[in-house]
Amino acid sequence: MIFPLTFGLDLETAGVKSEYALQPFRAGSKSGRITAASMAANGKTFGVLNPSIESLRTMLNAAIQSDAYLVGWNTAFDAAWLIAVGLEQEVFQVKWLDSMLLWRHAVVEPEGEDVPRQKRKSYSLESAMKEFYPDDAEFKEFKDFQATDDTSLDLLLHRNEMDALWTLRFAEKFWGMLEGRQQVAALIEARCIPSMAKTKVMGLKASPTAAQELSDRLEAEAASIYKELLDTSPEIEGVNLASSPQLQTLLYDVWKLPVDRFSKKTGAPSTDKYALFDLAFLDPRASLLKKLREAKNNRKKYAIGTLNSLEYNGDGHVRPQAKIFSTYTSRITYGSSDKATIEVVKTTKAKGEVRSTKKVEVPVGIALHQWKRGKEYRRIIQPPPGYLLTEFDFAGQEFRWMAVASGDETMLSLCAPGEDAHSYMGAQIAQRDYRELIKMVKDGDAPAANDRKCGKFCNLSYQFRVSVKTATVKARVEYEMDVDENFIRQSQVIYKGSYPGVGGQPYQRTGGYWASQIEKCKRLGYAETFAGRRVQLTGNWAGRDAWPMESTAINYPIQGTGGDQKYLALAIARNLLPQFGGYFYYELHDGLFFIFPEDKAEVASQVFLTELSSLPYEKAWGVKLPIQFPVDAKIGVSWGDLMDLNKFSLR
DNA sequence: GAGTAGAGCGCC
DNA sequence: AAAGGGCGCTCTACTC
Numbered sequence: 001m002i003f004p005l006t007f008g009l010d011l012e013t014a015g016v017k018s019e020y021a022l023q024p025f026r027a028g029s030k031s032g033r034i035t036a037a038s039m040a041a042n043g044k045t046f047g048v049l050n051p052s053i054e055s056l057r058t059m060l061n062a063a064i065q066s067d068a069y070l071v072g073w074n075t076a077f078d079a080a081w082l083i084a085v086g087l088e089q090e091v092f093q094v095k096w097l098d099s100m101l102l103w104r105h106a107v108v109e110p111e112g113e114d115v116p117r118q119k120r121k122s123y124s125l126e127s128a129m130k131e132f133y134p135d136d137a138e139f140k141e142f143k144d145f146q147a148t149d150d151t152s153l154d155l156l157l158h159r160n161e162m163d164a165l166w167t168l169r170f171a172e173k174f175w176g177m178l179e180g181r182q183q184v185a186a187l188i189e190a191r192c193i194p195s196m197a198k199t200k201v202m203g204l205k206a207s208p209t210a211a212q213e214l215s216d217r218l219e220a221e222a223a224s225i226y227k228e229l230l231d232t233s234p235e236i237e238g239v240n241l242a243s244s245p246q247l248q249t250l251l252y253d254v255w256k257l258p259v260d261r262f263s264k265k266t267g268a269p270s271t272d273k274y275a276l277f278d279l280a281f282l283d284p285r286a287s288l289l290k291k292l293r294e295a296k297n298n299r300k301k302y303a304i305g306t307l308n309s310l311e312y313n314g315d316g317h318v319r320p321q322a323k324i325f326s327t328y329t330s331r332i333t334y335g336s337s338d339k340a341t342i343e344v345v346k347t348t349k350a351k352g353e354v355r356s357t358k359k360v361e362v363p364v365g366i367a368l369h370q371w372k373r374g375k376e377y378r379r380i381i382q383p384p385p386g387y388l389l390t391e392f393d394f395a396g397q398e399f400r401w402m403a404v405a406s407g408d409e410t411m412l413s414l415c416a417p418g419e420d421a422h423s424y425m426g427a428q429i430a431q432r433d434y435r436e437l438i439k440m441v442k443d444g445d446a447p448a449a450n451d452r453k454c455g456k457f458c459n460l461s462y463q464f465r466v467s468v469k470t471a472t473v474k475a476r477v478e479y480e481m482d483v484d485e486n487f488i489r490q491s492q493v494i495y496k497g498s499y500p501g502v503g504g505q506p507y508q509r510t511g512g513y514w515a516s517q518i519e520k521c522k523r524l525g526y527a528e529t530f531a532g533r534r535v536q537l538t539g540n541w542a543g544r545d546a547w548p549m550e551s552t553a554i555n556y557p558i559q560g561t562g563g564d565q566k567y568l569a570l571a572i573a574r575n576l577l578p579q580f581g582g583y584f585y586y587e588l589h590d591g592l593f594f595i596f597p598e599d600k601a602e603v604a605s606q607v608f609l610t611e612l613s614s615l616p617y618e619k620a621w622g623v624k625l626p627i628q629f630p631v632d633a634k635i636g637v638s639w640g641d642l643m644d645l646n647k648f649s650l651r
Numbered sequence: 652g653a654g655t656a657g658a659g660c661g662c663c
Numbered sequence: 664a665a666a667g668g669g670c671g672c673t674c675t676a677c678t679c
Binding site (some may be wrong): 240242243244245246296297300301305326327328329331333334335336337367369370461462463464465466467468469470471547548550551552554555556558559589 | 665666667668669670671672673674675676
């Protein structure tokens with residue numbers, strides 16, 4: 001595909017506090033503003049200082065009316081400012097592109113011992129200039145975004161125009177580095193830019209009451225556990241139980257418990273939750289230590305984290321910072337803070353007032369992607385007043401993509417409506433009848449539910465090449481299964497025998513997806529998703545990095561396609577949302593969250609359930625899939641109170 | 652005092 | 664023989 005008609009766009013911003021320049025929602029309270037706006041086309045630039053809303057609207061309309069793409073660098077940021085100043089309608093009409101993301105699509109990721117792993121590359125425009133056009137990078141040296149005098153403002157405008165110009169040039173350059181299917185994947189991904197921009201402005205409503213209650217509860221719990229420990233073991237007085245070395249001494253030297261686990265890097269005796277889990281069978285105090293650490297960590301990260309963010313933002317909302325295409329498999333990640341450069345003024349006796357700058361983290365958001373699954377944690381996150389929260393979750397997403405990738409007939413057949421892959425696997429392991437197990441699980445039979453849980457563990461854990469040791473620990477601690485390594489070893493043999501298309505026949509390294517996928521990637525030098533997104537794999541397949549490279553080869557099509565599927569769902573959702581007055585709210589990899597006005601939420605959810613369960617994979621990616629990818633729909637008044645759509649009733 | 656490494660752990 | 668992947672956040676210990 002040739003490079004389509006595209007204009008470059010860039011905004012500069014400032015705020016009452018310098019960090020507000022990076023916080024588009026400050027435009028609402030006039031404590032942040034757009035200081036310059038520039039467009040670029042055909043090697044020419046057009047820029048204005050202190051643009052009026054009308055002049056910004058004119059810029060967007062220029063792109064809309066000529067059906068041109070509008071490209072920025074980290075475009076969601078600029079789009080968010082435009083939404084924040086009142087141009088939401090235009091922003092959603094524009095066809096956006098992002099040069100930074102095109103770079104990510106095009107870039108070769110070196111891997112392997114021959115190519116030393118580089119420090120994580122910065123994907124800033126400045127880095128791109130320095131890497132590709134160092135002689136032209138001078139305009140980037142101007143950094144006084146809070147400028148007010150005329151000379152500085154001229155320099156600011158110059159920088160702004162050059163940003164727009166080079167952003168456009170890079171877009172064309174990176175576009176040309178992509179194969180046709182990579183370009184299509186990038187275009188579908190770019191459709192989510194306005195939706196992500198809108199959430200940057202809106203944020204998530206968070207309940208300070210729920211956060212405070214959680215904080216109080218966890219604080220009391222930690223205090224009570226500590227008291228219980230202190231009563232039986234006065235020697236913990238003065239020991240920092242959050243310190244691994246100090247805890248190590250306590251457990252293994254003072255209490256003389258046996259060492260069973262070691263840190264991977266340093267070989268020091270481990271004090272992690274798996275070690276404490278096993279030690280608890282010998283000494284109940286290990287269990288108390290585990291609970292104490294959890295309570296303290298959870299309080300800080302979730303309860304206090306929310307309260308801090310609410311206080312910083314000051315408008316009842318938290319703003320976790322979404323990053324599109326943040327992982328090499330394309331997944332979105334969220335950060336809880338913004339980096340800000342603030343000015344500090346120190347007064348000393350010798351020198352009087354001394355001004356300097358320092359980098360700090362400001363708590364604009366929360367650790368959304370790590371949010372604990374419990375109700376009392378998830379209740380903190382709510383839809384805005386008058387709205388309901390909905391979730392659409394791809395059912396068994398990775399299992400299904402593995403079924404397609406491997407072509408395993410049993411796996412594929414278990415993806416048909418009415419089948420239950422976890423019950424199937426559970427029945428194989430427990431050597432009982434599959435259909436009868438499904439029926440007994442439905443009837444609430446406890447041993448049957450246990451067998452299904454075991455099947456679920458196997459289905460989810462054995463798709464990738466997990467060791468017996470790791471799987472045993474995981475089964476015991478995370479699934480609370482009373483199993484040993486022997487049982488896990490046998491269950492892996494049963495798994496392989498059940499799905500020979502995945503790992504090949506038991507005790508063999510050939511004949512399945514794992515082996516054939518590794519061979520394919522060795523041959524091609526890259527791995528590919530079903531949408532055509534790629535990662536380079538050109539290191540030394542025989543050396544020290546063989547295992548991680550093979551793992552990437554196996555993992556990438558599964559996890560990466562899950563990412564592409566999410567972008568496709570967001571693209572389809574974007575077209576449907578306005579019909580119901582709905583908005584994208586946030587995402588959790590295989591789950592998408594939207595808000596709808598209360599009176600439209602149920603109808604909208606039915607439509608979304610249907611549409612997201614039948615995404616246009618063939619039209620978008622050019623592939624015909626042998627199975628469906630249904631979503632489960634949930635709806636409720638908070639993240640912690642979601643229920644199945646068909647069970648929900650407001651009345 | 653600032654920055655970093657390591658350990659640990661939350662989610663998918 | 665050994666062997667999931669992907670992240671971001673918090674705390675301590677340590678270095679410059």
